[in-house]
Amino acid sequence: MSAPSTVRTGPAPTPARGTSAGRPRKHRGWRQRFGHPAFYLFPLPALVVYVIFFAVPTVQAFQYAVTDWDGYSAGYRSVGLDNFEQLARGDDLFVNAMTNSLKFMLVVVVFQTLFSLVLASMLLRNSRSSTLLRAVFFLPTILSSVSVAFVWKFIYDPNFGLANSALKSVGLDSLTSSFLGDEGKAIYFLAITQVWFHTGQMMVIFIAGLQQIPRELYEAAAIDGVGRWQRFRHVTWPMIAPATGIVIAYTTIQSFKAFDLVLGLGGNPPQGSLDILSTRIYTSFADSRFGYAAAESIVFMAVIALVTLIQRRTVKLTQSGA
């Protein structure tokens, strides 16, 4: 936002660009490097609101990460980096939540992306049935997590739940499970619910992405006589790169922040096998350890940033390798 200060010295910006011949060279260089000054006015309203009502309060909150503030008392002590040190060295619960979050994220990202992409590409035509199915698949997204949790409690119930009855009825008794009570696998069952809950939302993004692919590309591919898979691999996949990027990154963040659903299915605070980073942070807040929770939040953000970055790289590699 400090950038436009350089501009003020120059002449008032004119919309026309082709007439730049008469301009001082220096100015033209700036413009080539940093764009039309008016472009900076576009994000300005958003930035102002965001800084005042989001960024500043967030920084204020994060300042407590080096204190032992409990969240309500008038006073607190500065504890330096103790909170971070404890997180790094001696907090089984945080490590457990981190492991769970990563497992959960991995499963959710892979399946939610895959399902939403497959569904989106199957329902791209505007036939009556596709339109209807798109709406149906979107439905779970609009429900409250309380009701989603309630229904899935009865699906997962080990004694008279739908899942075990269905498995038994097709003779797969060996696969019956205590689901959310199975300490090693509970987090994956939670992931299934999350995928069920949000796939429709991501499908919407893919539909938007797929629609921006120019038809000519497919026509060209048809002339060349490429197969279905090849066409997907070399036309669709690279062309929906932005949509894929959005879906993967958003799914990642959504899975890290999944919260109501975990409390609904795992209790509050949730059992250890279902505790993820967001519920861990919430518990720290509820436990009146605001300072510690702020430190956990910072680590949380760092982890998301790192994971998103790695994903970006990976996706880029597959998409450019076409």
Next chain:
Amino acid sequence: MGSRIGRRALLGVYTALVLIPLLVMFAGSFKTTSDLFSNPFSLPEEWQFGNYGEVLGSADMGTAFTNSALVTACSVTLTLLLASLAAYGLARIPGWPGWVLYGFLVLGMSVPAQANMIPQFVLFDVLGLTDSLAGLVLINIVSTLPVAVFILAGFMRTLPREIYEAAALDGVGPWRTYRSIALPLSLPSLAATAIFLLVIHWNELLYPLLFINDPDKRTLPLALLNFQGEFLTNYPLLFTGVVVASLPLVVGYIFLQRFFIAGMTAGSVKE
């Protein structure tokens, strides 16, 4: 041919998986509590329509409905406006400044809501924005700006550069380029973002819970809490509330879906 059957089978299975839990909920809204608990997966023993009467008849729900509609409509529109402006600007600012500003805005997505909740509450309280619908709209905008910018900028970056260059050559200024080129071309992604925002704002619970005391300013998710007790949750009534509260979203979705279709006819894919 085989693949077509495969496609049908796949869609059929997925439809069933989606619909079964939904039907449990829907049927649940016509059941008694004990019927719901003992036979969650069957049709109601006796159809109870009273829940709908109770939900639709209560004045609280009516007020909450109006408030939610108002807050959601304003929040979605304003967020879209601010975010599309920002996304357009950020997509057109070349080099690192664009990326830095983008990163700064988008970073907000990864902040856990509980982390900045208390300072935000204090700020809104000082400014007299608690207990007001305008305050709710503002906090909704702020909390979803990052995701809206993220989605819209992602799409706007992919609009071909040549279009912008041609516009510039024709002497079209940045504002008109935004209005008459960038926006119409981004219609599918705007619709997708609007759907996202619609769902988020309509179901938002945390901020109303924190900011609203006045019963006349309660939103739907707050009203639904009345069915959710400490030890005794009235699930049939809750489900009824959820069904009723979801209907506007279904309508909103169907309305916005048109813009996908509009995007299609603008010329793109055949399968």
Next chain:
Amino acid sequence: MTEHSRPSGPSRRRLLRAAVAGGTVATAAACAGPGTTRGPRPGTGAPSDVPPPVSGRATDHISFAHWRAEDKKILGELIDDFTRRNPGSKVRQDISPAQDYQANALQRLKNGSIGDVLTAFRGAQFADMLKAGLFTELSAQTFADEYLPHYSRGGRDEAGRLFGLPYQLVFPMPLANRDLLEKAGYDKAPQNWDAYLDLCDKLKSRGKVPLAWPGAEPGNAGQLFNAMVMNNAPGDDACARIASGKAKVTDDWFLKVLDQYAQLRPFVQQKAGGTQVEPAQQMFAKGTAAMLATGSYHMAAVRQLGAKFPIELVPPITVDKGERPRYVGTHNATFILGVNAAGKHSTTALRFIEYLSDPAVAGRYANGTAQHLTVAGVTYKDKDLRDTQHWLERRTMLAPRYQIEDIDMLNAVEGACAKVLTGTSAGKAAEAAQRVVDQRRPG
């Protein structure tokens, strides 16, 4: 229980002193009849700090902040009645869900925008809110005399001063289907551990699940802990000692608790670790399970699910045959009513609590919500409440789980019990829990 394992130390003495001090206060309060003007209690040294008994009329609009959405209707009726008796006054209910009450309501309570009359859970939440200065002292209020004296402990500070009145009385111990117990040959609840296991055995051989236990939901699964600990703990403050590091989860007495949990393994439903509270209630209500390991607060829910049989509370008594149990059950006095120190309408707020403390009004609330209350002289009309009313007079322990105020510690300790019940070895579970307790202790 062997005598040498009984710990002694400064903390135990301090707690004992505090208990004695609390007792004297209670006795003093009981002696001073309603209407007497109260002086400061001896020994507190700050007489002028105690707000005097309420005088003046209730004419303001106040907010009552609580988390009991299921009580909204009956409270609404009571509020209408209160408003009729106090023209000009108005009471608004501000309901937050129980799980968000502290996280979200605290800020609003602090600036006085809601909760002229406020509520707190017993334990950590009351302690936190007290520390935040949210409660007005009630020691001098005459309506405090309406309460059964021994249930007020949860509303006092360490010096024994009264800041809140625990209103609801719950018995966090298993519900039992009396018909099924009688058929298994137990007209009376088993009074020792062998008898308890024998009861479970008999129930199981009759094809019943002896104990439905909602293992997937820690908050409810943990209630069993209270009864399992009450007679095993080497002192009333044993759990507080675990929290403060003076005792360990790996101590002998706790390992014994864990062993007894292990003995319950065959008697809970299959794959119990995955059972949520609603399905567990359902098993009990349908008569598939003979007992439900939660607490009296679920009686109303179970009735709503269609249970017709008589219900009794049957906690496991963990002592050996012939040994006399110290406690026959556990209770918790919670939903602590208080007056917000940041509120502007304390007269109306006090009058409203005074109103709720009236035995006739309390009776309407109790019967309307199917809960016991700490108010003395309440007439219980609800059959379940009458059937279990005798517990008010019995020797029950204040639920020990709430002595562990740190949520993570509590979860770890109770979690160890749950894990043992679903198959983990006692030693391993105890060690993992102790690690978390150590990590959570400051310093």
